[in-house]
Amino acid sequence: MSIFFKALFTALLILTLFVIDPLGIRVSAEKHYEDHILRLLSPFFSDTVSDEVTVILLDEAFLEQTNTFPVSYTNLARLLKVINQHSPDAVFFDILQHHEHSERLGRWLKALDRAKSPVFMASDPEYDTPARLSHSDSLRQKIAAVSSLAAVSWSGEKHYYPMQVESQGRSTPSVAHAMYETYCDKPSIICEHNDAPTNLTSSMIVQWSNTFDPRQNRYLYVGESCLHQPDSAIGSMFDTLWSLLTQGLRSEQELDDRLRKQCPPLLTLSATSLFAPGASKSPELKEALEGKMVLVGYHLGGGLDTVLSPVHGKLPGVFNHAMALENLILKGGEYWHVPENIGVYNLSIADIIEISIQITVLFTVIWYRYSHLESGQAHSNPISGIWPVLLIGGLILASVLLSHLSLDLGVANWYALPLILMLDLPIFLYFLLESLKKRLQTINQRALRNSRVRLRLAKRKVKQKHTIIFKEAK
Known part of the structure; x- marks a missing residue:
């Protein structure tokens, strides 16, 4: 006893x-x-990178070329125009615009309104209150009138990725959820009933892949790390396991070199390529953008909008939305769910x-x-x-x-x-x-x-x- x-x-x-x-x-x-x-x-997430998602970075090279920060409305309109000429399925701008910051706002709003593909704009649901979105003089109301808002910030989810963000008595879809709904509307895509966007409610544990697009260095040269795909999945897993077990015997730099993948997990372009001569008729850009879900976001040294990937280390924040979308495209409703509380402690x-x-x-x-x-x-x-x-x-x-x-x-x-x-x-x-x-x-x-x-x-x-x-x- x-x-x-x-x-x-x-x-x-x-x-x-x-x-x-x-x-x-x-x-x-x-x-x-x-x-x-x-x-x-990560080696078992997928054998290859899907050909459905493309990321465009507003990087240092682009800001030096345009000599403006934040990116002016004129340049945003020009960027969207070039993207639309290559017929993407949807476009998302990971840029929070709360106040008018440059001239020719009307040109940017007109470009959003005339876009042939759905355009999603970043939204902070706590800032985008019903009162602000209904005020005729509010910049947020003007943007919401010509585009769709998708949530990029939330609280109470820790490091997980929600499908819907509840705030101010309203429910706003997250970026991945909103874009997946557009993806499922494609005539060539059949999303099963239990995978339909309306049935996706649980938050996601975002899985990351250690593979990359073999075309990466053609569009944005990252380095020799993008020349050779990883070894077999089993070999990659045991190599990572060995590195973790012996991490106390290695320097931080050596451990970082062994564990952190340098090549981005999705095809990535610099926005400078869309401002190059002949960009609107470029066959390479057409290959990268046509029929794709395109996500545009900042990539600045010391920037605050970053995400920590367990596979790649620090990445621009737009990759968090891109990989969550990739999870939905590859797994549908079978993505890794965050278990919900049952009401007991x-x-x-x-x-x-x-x-x-x-x-x-x-x-x-x-x-x-x-x-x-x-x-x-x-x-x-x-x-x-x-x-x-x-x-x-x-x-x-x-x-x-x-x-x-x-x-x-x-x-x-x-x-x-x-x-x-x-x-x-x-x-x-x-x-x-x-x-x-x-x-x-x-x-x-x-x-x-x-x-x-x-x-x-x-x-x-x-x-x-x-x-x-x-x-x-x-």
Whole structure:
């Protein structure tokens, strides 16, 4: 009975710390290990980069060429005009325009209104209140009248990517969700009923790929890292795993060089290429933009609009929307969902399953310790430490399969489960190893005794032979 109460007390303590998390350890640990798993599984995200998404960067070279920051309305209109001449399926500008900052605003609004393809403009739902969007003199009202607003900022989602952003009593689709809806409207695309944009509500764990478009250096030279695709998926995963396991033996620069992919995960262009002579009739630009979902965003040194990719490190913020869209295009409704809270201490179904397994493991460990190790039963049955390992391993495997195949929660939510097995494995196998060691000692002692017996017999035979020889000699 005392064993039961000790286990119960420890389980309640673990549950309390897991739920309350006063130091924020669980949240930070989840993010840390989630990044590791996303990095390890990046080779399996897709064999190749999809040919549906293109990113255009308003980089330093473009700002030096146009000599304006923020990009003027005249240049924005010219940029959109060139993009439209290559017939994209949709265009998104990751630029928050809250106040008029240059001349010829009318030209920019006219370009938005005349665009042949849907144009989405960045929106902060907390700033774009119903009152501001209905005020005739508001710049936000003027932009909303000639384009569609898509949310680029939100709160309460941690590092995850929502499908809808609720604010001011209104629901605004995120960029990836809004553009995926346009993608599903293409005549050549069939989005299944359960993958339809209206059915996508759960936030996303954005997966990143370690592959890149083989045409990348033709459009924007990034370096030799864009010349050779990674090795096989298994080889890339084990190479990353080895780098993580030996990170304490490497310098930060060496570790960064081994882990961080330099080549962007999607085909990326500089906006300077759209201002080059003949850009409106360029066959290369037509190949990169025609029928594509085009996302335009800033890329400035020391810029604030950045995203930390577990595979690529710091990237321009527009890549967060682009990769979320890529996840929807490749996986539809089977993207990795963030498990929703069920209303009990802000716990999700993933938390409850994880807590259940942790408590099960805890009781198993304590029971095994007191009923086998303390009583010495493990010596008489050396394989008694194997079945608890099989039990826990089976529970972990079942949990991962359930979350990944049925609930679409993804392996990233289950980072702690393999660690549970790794930490408890020595406990269950300790006396098995001890028993094997004693058996080896017994075998060695038996072999030594046999050797001594054989030696005594040999000596006896030699002595008898000498006696016989001595008698014959007399």
